[in-house]
Amino acid sequence: MQIDDTALSGVKVLTPRRFADARGWFTESWNRETLRAQGLDLDFVQDNHSLSRAAGTVRGLHYQRPPHAQAKLLRVIAGAILDVAVDVRRGSPTYGRWVAEELSAENGRQLLVPEGFLHGFVTRAPDTQVVYKCTDVYAPDCDGAVAWDDPEIGIDWGIDPETAVLSDKDRAAPRLSAWQSPFAWEDAQ
Ligand SMILES: Cc1cn([C@H]2C[C@H](O)[C@@H](COP(=O)(O)OP(=O)(O)O[C@H]3O[C@@H](C)C(=O)[C@@H](O)[C@H]3O)O2)c(=O)[nH]c1=O
Numbered sequence: 684m685q686i687d688d689t690a691l692s693g694v695k696v697l698t699p700r701r702f703a704d705a706r707g708w709f710t711e712s713w714n715r716e717t718l719r720a721q722g723l724d725l726d727f728v729q730d731n732h733s734l735s736r737a738a739g740t741v742r743g744l745h746y747q748r749p750p751h752a753q754a755k756l757l758r759v760i761a762g763a764i765l766d767v768a769v770d771v772r773r774g775s776p777t778y779g780r781w782v783a784e785e786l787s788a789e790n791g792r793q794l795l796v797p798e799g800f801l802h803g804f805v806t807r808a809p810d811t812q813v814v815y816k817c818t819d820v821y822a823p824d825c826d827g828a829v830a831w832d833d834p835e836i837g838i839d840w841g842i843d844p845e846t847a848v849l850s851d852k853d854r855a856a857p858r859l860s861a862w863q864s865p866f867a868w869e870d871a872q
Pocket residue numbers: 731733742743745746755802803804820821850852
C-alpha cells in the first residue's frame with residue numbers, strides 16, 4: 684500500500700497494490716493492520732455506495748458535525764470522479780483551501796478525507812459508482828452542506844457549472860462565509 688500526503692495535512696492518497704495475472708488482478712482494497720502499520724488507525728463503522736447516472740453529477744460539499752464527525756476513505760469501482768476535500772478546521776493555516784484527486788475504477792486510488800473537511804466529488808463518466816468507509820454512522824441531524832460552487836473556495840471542477848446535476852440540498856447549500864464551521868484545528872491535532 685502506497686500512502687502519499689497531499690498539500691493539506693491529514694488528507695492522503697492511498698494506492699493499494701494490484702497483483703496482476705492472466706485472469707486479471709487482485710487487490711486488498713482495505714486492511715486494518717496494513718494501515719495501522721503505516722500510522723492510519725481508523726475505526727470504520729459504515730460503508731456507503733452511490734451510483735451517479737450522469738457524468739457531471741456533483742455530490743457535495745458535505746460534512747457531519749460533531750459528535751458524529753466522519754473520516755472517509757473513498758474509492759471508485761465503476762467510472763471516475765474528481766474527489767475534493769476542503770479544509771474547514773477553524774484556525775488551520777490552510778483553512779478554506781482544497782485538494783482534488785482523480786479516483787477511477789482503472790487507477791484504484793483512494794482518498795482519505797479526515798474529520799474537519801468538507802467533501803464532494805464530480806463524476807467524470809456515466810454510471811460511476813463510489814464506495815467509501817466512514818468512521819461514524821449517518822446522523823441526519825448532524826448532516827450539512829456548503830455550496831460546491833462557492834467562488835471563495837474556488838474549486839476547479841472541470842465542468843460547466845450550468846450543466847451540473849445536483850440534489851436539492853446541494854443546490855440550496857450556504858456559502859462558506861455564511862456558515863460557521865463546527866471543526867477546530869486544535870481538535871484535529
Ligand atoms: C449519506 C447517507 C444518506 N442516506 C440517505 C439520506 C437520503 O434520503 C439519501 C441520499 O442522501 P444524500 O443526498 O445526502 O446522498 P449524497 O449526496 O450521496 O451524500 C454523500 O455525499 C458524499 C459527497 C459524502 O461525502 C457523503 O458523506 C454523503 O454526504 O440517502 C442514508 O440513509 N445514509 C447515509 O449515510
